[in-house]
Amino acid sequence: MMTLPLRYSVRNLAARKITTLLTAGGMALVVFVFAAVLMLEAGLRHAMVATGQDDNISVTRRSAGTEIQSIVDRQQAAVIVSQPEIALGSGGMRLASREVVVLIALTKRDTGVATNLGIRGIEPAGLVLRPQVKVVEGRMFRPGAAEVIVGRSIAQRFDEARLGSTLRFGGRTWSVVGIFDAGGSAFDSEIWADCDQLLQSFRRYAYSSVVARVTDLSRYDTLKARLENDPRLTVDVKRERQFYEEQSQTLSNFIRYLGLTLSVIFSLGAIIGAMITMYASVANRTAEIGTLRALGFRRSSILTAFLLEAVALALVGGVTGLMLASVMQLVQVSTMNWDSFSELAFRFTLTPQIVLATLAFAVVMGVLGGLLPALRAARLSIVDALRSA
């Protein structure tokens, strides 16, 4: 069977430059929106997954959902920390950190908007439990002092949270002594201080959560069952990674559903654009199609050639849109996370899967837009087509 060379399809696109540019441009915009949505969701997911460590567990009050709503009092915390499954670190230190999380409102530098920030009070083990957190400027806070270290994205956005400045909350003045980098995780949007100091200044009697490392993940289920059935406790035990993933559920669903619905609706516009272009392309070349058929090319070859032309058109749009979207990786988004009610910063993140999904999306648009015109071209009868010239 004779097939038309690919060059035939591609060079036809080059023949009408304005039409090709406009159609591909429309598709590029749709692809841009599609890719940007996926990148935003991937960035959010990446930040949340990076926040949790694989062998850490997080214990909060039953059905509290977030650390801010959770209360774990001292007796309960003592029970949790003394479980045999909890690992020991260097010097026999129990790798468990009783933590308190409170929200304070600070004013964002560029927008002047009062924003909720999470302040986490940790115990010494807290830093060992999060190896991704590293103090990059200044130093760690001293236990027992009114000192804080701040996450990098907080330090960039809030005047009061710069190295060397002071914050006032809980009736005390706290000095910012260090800036830490948490590898793009949610901790980058937090302020850390000594747990006992925080409890005292906010006159709290209870912790928010207990984070601990288990010696062996296979013992996690036993530990979870024992703690959740302990009549002295009313707690939920979760893997830390799962805990943080759930924290971003509302926001991530919102981005995904709104974004994908919009992409699909917008793609209707682009598909229509491709259809108009391809119908015109068929109409202008009726005589040519007749000639090709008379030369012996089959209907299926004609169909393939026009479909390929539409797909090539869509790919021009797809690649352009993808290039536009990849520029978005430079942009950092900061917004309130609805689940935790506090500030969260994350980046547009481009992954290989997104590249593939985006190109597949473009190809599907091309096929949908090109199918009807290509069918019309393939159905033309030789005599009528030749006569139309």
Place this chain on the structure above:
Amino acid sequence: MMYWLKFVLRNTLRHRLRTALTIVGLVVAVLSFGLLQSVVDAWYAGANNASPNRLVTRNAVSLTFSLPLSYREKIRAVPGVRRVAVANWFGGIYIDRKNFFPQFAVDPAPYFSMYREYRIPEEQLRNFLRDRKGALIGRKLAETYGFRVGDTVPLQGTIFPGVWQFNVRAIYDGAQPTTDTSQFFFHWDYLNETLRVQAPRRTNQAGIYVVEIENPDEAAAVSQAIDATFRNSLAETLTETERSFQIGFVKQTEAIVIAIRVVSFVVIFIILAVMANTMAMTARERIGEYATLKALGFAPSWVAHLILGESLAIALIGCAAGIALTYPVADWFAARMGTLFPVFEVKSLTVLMQILAALGVGVVAALFPMRRARSVGIVEGLRSIG
């Protein structure tokens, strides 16, 4: 002029399929633009409903910290204050986390005297006040979940542990279509008395105080006077108007609002590309005719206006169909979203923007083909074969 109009309308019908496809594209674009603008408006709806003579006092540290109950009388004593009511965010879950609606524990008597935009039947209000486990709910909430007066609604507490049972005693309507009727109110006393047994340390705490003032012009002065009363105390306060309190929430999620706004303009550019392509193709095919018209003595501008007219006619037909569809689709969307968007309506400003966008697309799409048609020489045009 009549000639011109006839020409324009006949021309739009020459490539029926192409015109129809372009119009469908325009309808999709105008419709989604209108819906997206309405989503952004719904975001700000809470702030637009705020009354200028209501203030909100909260803990200065952040909203998650409460204020002692003793502040209620101290605030009431501040000159210019008429009424004070306690309100606590309850944050309960009705069956599943995704069934979200706001729940507040309030001082019913002062609270509902302040919120006169909630229309409550006299008898139902009396029943609600008499039943300590009673609940007062909005019409939209009642319709979304099928709650009726007399029903028992269980809520799983997140901030306040346990499963709480409430009896629906009254359903309120909004005085205006924009009034939020997706809320769930119950007695603050019920919350406090239950906590007295469960968690004595957490009793007598108010989430926020809603303050009604005598004169809206004194809002700033009264706010400062309230905050001054509690300066250097264990729980310093921050008082602001109800409007700026509401806007504070929206501002924190502003990145998302901006993204939706940007995307709503992207769809206009997508359809502009489609429309411009249609007009460019049309004009290219008819270059020969334009030359003929010029040879017959029609002015170049007349020929150019022929293209403009056709472009505008297609744009406006698409726009009209899009606007006509916006209303039913918005109603359907609002019904699907339930209590997530308490107020969802298509504003007349949105419709105006839809029309302007369509006109803009019509004009811009015609610009390039118009220039080409005006400048084409008669001989050159007659020689071209489309």
